[in-house]
Amino acid sequence: MPLGLLTDFYQLTMAAGYFQAAKTSERATFELFVRKLPHNRNFILAAGLAQAVEYLLDLRFTSGEIDYLRSLPQFRHTSPEFFEMLAGLRFTGDLFAVPEGTPMFAGEPFLTLRAPLVEAQIAETYLLSTIGFQSLIATKAARVVKAALGREVVEFGTRRAHSPEAGVLAARAAFIGGCAGTSNAEAGLRYQLPVFGTASHAWVMSFATEREAFEQLQRLLRENTVYLIDTYDTLEGARRAAALGPPLWGVRLDSGNLVELTPAVRAILDRAGLRDAKIMATGDLNEFKIHELVAAGVPVDLFGVGTELSTSADAPSLGVVYKMVEMDSPNEDRRYTLKLSEDKATLPGAKQVFRYADHDLLARSSECPACPGGNGRLDTAVEALLHPVILQGRLIEPLPTASQIRQHAAECLGKLPSPCHSLFESHAWRVQVSSELEALDAQVRRGAAR
Amino acid sequence: MPLGLLTDFYQLTMAAGYFQAAKTSERATFELFVRKLPHNRNFILAAGLAQAVEYLLDLRFTSGEIDYLRSLPQFRHTSPEFFEMLAGLRFTGDLFAVPEGTPMFAGEPFLTLRAPLVEAQIAETYLLSTIGFQSLIATKAARVVKAALGREVVEFGTRRAHSPEAGVLAARAAFIGGCAGTSNAEAGLRYQLPVFGTASHAWVMSFATEREAFEQLQRLLRENTVYLIDTYDTLEGARRAAALGPPLWGVRLDSGNLVELTPAVRAILDRAGLRDAKIMATGDLNEFKIHELVAAGVPVDLFGVGTELSTSADAPSLGVVYKMVEMDSPNEDRRYTLKLSEDKATLPGAKQVFRYADHDLLARSSECPACPGGNGRLDTAVEALLHPVILQGRLIEPLPTASQIRQHAAECLGKLPSPCHSLFESHAWRVQVSSELEALDAQVRRGAAR
Numbered sequence: 048m049p050l051g052l053l054t055d056f057y058q059l060t061m062a063a064g065y066f067q068a069a070k071t072s073e074r075a076t077f078e079l080f081v082r083k084l085p086h087n088r089n090f091i092l093a094a095g096l097a098q099a100v101e102y103l104l105d106l107r108f109t110s111g112e113i114d115y116l117r118s119l120p121q122f123r124h125t126s127p128e129f130f131e132m133l134a135g136l137r138f139t140g141d142l143f144a145v146p147e148g149t150p151m152f153a154g155e156p157f158l159t160l161r162a163p164l165v166e167a168q169i170a171e172t173y174l175l176s177t178i179g180f181q182s183l184i185a186t187k188a189a190r191v192v193k194a195a196l197g198r199e200v201v202e203f204g205t206r207r208a209h210s211p212e213a214g215v216l217a218a219r220a221a222f223i224g225g226c227a228g229t230s231n232a233e234a235g236l237r238y239q240l241p242v243f244g245t246a247s248h249a250w251v252m253s254f255a256t257e258r259e260a261f262e263q264l265q266r267l268l269r270e271n272t273v274y275l276i277d278t279y280d281t282l283e284g285a286r287r288a289a290a291l292g293p294p295l296w297g298v299r300l301d302s303g304n305l306v307e308l309t310p311a312v313r314a315i316l317d318r319a320g321l322r323d324a325k326i327m328a329t330g331d332l333n334e335f336k337i338h339e340l341v342a343a344g345v346p347v348d349l350f351g352v353g354t355e356l357s358t359s360a361d362a363p364s365l366g367v368v369y370k371m372v373e374m375d376s377p378n379e380d381r382r383y384t385l386k387l388s389e390d391k392a393t394l395p396g397a398k399q400v401f402r403y404a405d406h407d408l409l410a411r412s413s414e415c416p417a418c419p420g421g422n423g424r425l426d427t428a429v430e431a432l433l434h435p436v437i438l439q440g441r442l443i444e445p446l447p448t449a450s451q452i453r454q455h456a457a458e459c460l461g462k463l464p465s466p467c468h469s470l471f472e473s474h475a476w477r478v479q480v481s482s483e484l485e486a487l488d489a490q491v492r493r494g495a496a497r
Numbered sequence: 498m499p500l501g502l503l504t505d506f507y508q509l510t511m512a513a514g515y516f517q518a519a520k521t522s523e524r525a526t527f528e529l530f531v532r533k534l535p536h537n538r539n540f541i542l543a544a545g546l547a548q549a550v551e552y553l554l555d556l557r558f559t560s561g562e563i564d565y566l567r568s569l570p571q572f573r574h575t576s577p578e579f580f581e582m583l584a585g586l587r588f589t590g591d592l593f594a595v596p597e598g599t600p601m602f603a604g605e606p607f608l609t610l611r612a613p614l615v616e617a618q619i620a621e622t623y624l625l626s627t628i629g630f631q632s633l634i635a636t637k638a639a640r641v642v643k644a645a646l647g648r649e650v651v652e653f654g655t656r657r658a659h660s661p662e663a664g665v666l667a668a669r670a671a672f673i674g675g676c677a678g679t680s681n682a683e684a685g686l687r688y689q690l691p692v693f694g695t696a697s698h699a700w701v702m703s704f705a706t707e708r709e710a711f712e713q714l715q716r717l718l719r720e721n722t723v724y725l726i727d728t729y730d731t732l733e734g735a736r737r738a739a740a741l742g743p744p745l746w747g748v749r750l751d752s753g754n755l756v757e758l759t760p761a762v763r764a765i766l767d768r769a770g771l772r773d774a775k776i777m778a779t780g781d782l783n784e785f786k787i788h789e790l791v792a793a794g795v796p797v798d799l800f801g802v803g804t805e806l807s808t809s810a811d812a813p814s815l816g817v818v819y820k821m822v823e824m825d826s827p828n829e830d831r832r833y834t835l836k837l838s839e840d841k842a843t844l845p846g847a848k849q850v851f852r853y854a855d856h857d858l859l860a861r862s863s864e865c866p867a868c869p870g871g872n873g874r875l876d877t878a879v880e881a882l883l884h885p886v887i888l889q890g891r892l893i894e895p896l897p898t899a900s901q902i903r904q905h906a907a908e909c910l911g912k913l914p915s916p917c918h919s920l921f922e923s924h925a926w927r928v929q930v931s932s933e934l935e936a937l938d939a940q941v942r943r944g945a946a947r
Contacts, residue, residue, distance in 0.1 A: 052682040052683040052685075052686055053655075053661050053664075053665065053681075053682070053683040054655075054681075054682055054683075055655060055656065055680040055681065055682070055694055056679075056680050056681070056682045056685065056692040056693065056694040057680065057694030057695050057696055057697055058697075059682060060694065060695050060696065060717070060718065061695075061696050061697065061699070061700045063717060064696070064700065064713055064714060064717045064718075065703070067713065067716065067717050068704075068713045070703065073703070075699070075703065077699070102661075111686075112686065115685075115686045116682075119685075119692065120721060121692075121695070121721045124717065124718070124719055125717065164703060168699060171656070171697075171699075172655050172656050172661070172664075173661050175656035175657070176655055176656050176657070176658055176660060176661045176663075176664055177660060177661060179656070179657060180658070180659045180660050180663075183659075203505070205504075205505060205622050205626055206505065206621070206622050206625035206626050206629070206817075207625070207626070207629060207814045207815070207817070208626055208630070208659065209630045209633075209658065209659035209660070209663040209666075209667075209808070209813075210626060210627060210630050210659070210660065210662055210663040210666050211503050211552075211622070211623050211627060212503075212660055212662040212663070213630075213659040213660040213662070213663045214503075214622075214626055215503065216659075216660050217659075229506075230505040230506050230507065231503075231504075231505065231506070232502040232503070232504055232505070232506045232509060232566075233502040233503040233504075235502075235506065235565070235569075236502055236561075236562065236565045242506040242569065242571075243506065244505055244506040244507030244510065245507050245510050245511075245571070246507055246511050246514070247507055247508075247511065247621075248820075248821075248836050249511070249525070249527070249618060249621075249820070249821045250511045250514065252821050252824075252835075252836065253515070253520065253523070253525065253614060253821065253824055253834075254518075255832070263514055263517065266517065267510070267513060267514045267517050267574065267575065268510065268514075268571060268574070269574055271570060271571045278836060278837070279837050280837070302841050354814045355814075358659070358813045358814045359813075360813050360814055363659075363808045363809075363810050363813035364804045364805075364808045364810055365657070367656075367657070369656075370699070371698075371702050371703065374702075374703055382705070384702040384703075385702075386698050386702065386728060387728070387729050387730070391752050
């Protein structure tokens with residue numbers, strides 16, 4: 048799939064401008080980070096790097112795309128050589144990134160991209176969108192999973208995701224955030240995720256009686272059968288399911304007062320000797336409702352969460368930005384760049400994030416502030432989060448699978464102090480700025496006052 | 498692109514179940530509608546039909562997808578004939594839909610799909626996602642455009658959209674809702690939308706001085722030049738832009754207090770004789786902020802709106818559902834179906850929506866309640882909204898272009914009474930249910946009480 052045009056148009060006019068200004072040999076360093084954590088979020092779980100890498104490795108322009116650009120009024124005065132350059136454009140730069148599944152805080156780079164200016168500029172839009180979106184969903188999933196206190200959570204939200212493709216990516220991100228699987232079959236195949244789901248209300252309605260619908264489902268799925276029992280009357284549905292006996296996995300409720308209904312359903316199943324049959328609950332759930340249900344002790348084994356998870360409904364966007372921090376020109380000293388705009392100021396220079404047990408240190412990438420006694424080695428309790436991923440346009444090692452990332456996320460989340468996991472209270476993890484980085488900032492600000 | 502698996506997994510287990518239960522010759526009728534309008538919305542502008550049609554016409558399963566399904570535990574007991582059927586599956590049904598750009602209300606079908614049960618079931622997830630999402634964004638766009646009171650609005654949100662592909666579709670939907678264009682270059686090519694955007698802060702920062710950045714931009718873009726003036730100091734930036742003189746389109750502000758800054762910028766441009774130079778404002782805008790800015794009389798000619806528009810941030814999901822309303826079996830009378838679940842009850846039978854000047858009538862599809870004097874002709878002031886689009890798997894006529902849809906939306910929106918356009922007040926357009934439809938509902942409810 049051609050991806051070159053999947054960017055903001057101004058990236059392309061700027062690319063033409065860099066070409067015209069003979070800046071194609073200049074290399075820029077950009078960092079992608081979250082300016083401010085959204086409402087109700089004490090961390091952001093990084094996700095979407097695999098798709099960002101795929102994009103960078105595949106980036107190119109087809110001749111049809113280039114013809115389209117040539118036809119636009121904005122490119123009327125652009126030299127033909129620019130379009131020739133675009134036809135041959137490939138990503139040749141370096142990418143450093145934190146592993147997917149790492150909890151991140153405001154101002155910390157999720158990735159650092161160093162590349163010829165044109166390449167770095169064109170990539171901005173796609174990187175922001177894919178990393179911002181998946182990180183948003185992975186974070187929401189972590190909250191929902193936390194609320195479920197060990198009961199499994201499955202992502203069911205494709206139908207309400209922002210486009211079918213967003214549904215596939217939401218499934219991946221939700222799995223990284225701790226979900227047990229997804230209802231999205233394409234995501235199941237593409238990312239090797241467990242897939243869940245058996246039948247909807249339409250299944251029940253397509254048969255003349257609920258009983259016949261249940262019998263046919265059991266014949267098909269046997270031990271994997273999940274009866275949806277609320278199409279007509281939930282308790283009546285539970286009795287019909289119980290009457291059929293094993294094999295079955297269990298039943299699903301998609302409406303009604305779960306605090307009242309689920310114990311009654313449990314009792315019906317138990318009286319029929321179906322103590323191993325499970326109860327699944329779905330229908331407009333989120334972390335707050337699940338928290339309440341779990342606190343009320345509902346006998347629910349598995350929660351299916353759709354809309355609120357796959358759209359991160361209470362915080363549907365992430366203030367993720369991509370800012371230039373350095374410029375290297377063949378005939379000049381490195382320039383450190385920053386933005387002074389009101390409320391949107393950024394810190395100059397490429398950075399590294401060092402994670403300690405109780406805080407992070409945001410430092411210059413050239414620093415090794417964590418080396419005790421200056422022996423050049425990192426304290427083993429300290430981790431440098433940004434790692435090389437692509438060097439000179441080549442992926443340096445295979446990326447982890449979704450399962451490996453999910454495991455990494457669980458380990459990282461396990462190390463965060465419990466206030467960070469609060470569903471209700473905000474808690475600021477301490478992110479300290481190194482004195483070298485502060486000094487660079489002060490120096491560049493003085494120089495920028497022109 | 499193979500699309501078969503881009504669905505909820507339970508659609509596929511149900512498909513296997515229908516096959517097993519010898520229900521493949523049964524035809525189902527499903528309707529897609531919004532159960533309840535979201536907060537702050539008095540209508541939903543239908544959008545996404547073109548992508549829904551594309552999906553139905555392209556729907557198929559690759560052998561790799563079928564091999565994947567065979568490998569899953571849920572399909573362990575499924576007969577090989579089912580997978581053979583799946584390999585040959587194409588959409589052979591009928592689709593009726595309201596034209597994109599039509600304002601819709603709760604309970605009214607955006608589309609009616611009549612097809613063999615398996616096909617109708619598999620299509621559910623994709624149809625809900627693509628129509629729900631684009632309708633959400635088109636509706637948000639209509640609000641933002643309304644707030645701008647004639648000033649142009651451009652969609653700038655791809656970087657915060659829920660995946661890059663969602664950004665492309667959001668651009669299309671926003672254009673339908675009344676935006677003048679988009680920053681998304683791919684959407685520009687794919688849907689022939691006007692594209693906007695010239696340079697970012699990174700452009701300015703990549704040059705040693707702001708002045709050099711501006712000069713290079715003007716050299717490239719001439720009459721299309723838009724200087725971004727807030728990287729270092731907005732008024733200083735405005736003076737630098739003014740000093741360069743024509744040609745230019747104008748300047749852009751992306752931060753700061755627009756009520757204070759834009760008149761000052763206007764004065765700087767005017768004093769330099771640049772009365773035709775325009776001012777564009779961007780940066781975390783939405784319909785409420787634009788309403789305030791316009792009320793304050795800011796001299797802004799064009800608003801760029803990103804995050805809030807492309808995620809419909811104040812209402813990031815739409816309660817769009819797809820419900821079976823009829824079942825036709827070769828050896829039985831037609832069955833009318835409904836759902837009785839608490840709070841989720843639906844009306845049975847295929848429907849038509851008749852739009853009058855001051856209300857809608859939701860009727861049975863077989864009714865012609867709008868024929869005055871029973872002469873079999875519709876009153877010309879009344880419109881039947883659902884039209885045939887696909888019959889027996891074939892598109893009956895070319896779909897309108899995005900521009901045509903945008904024009905249709907503008908006409909439809911112009912006919913809605915002004916309370917429907919309020920940004921703040923909720924107003925319920927009257928949707929009356931015909932007596933025939935009510936009678937059918939009562940009859941089916943009696944029968945469903947089993």
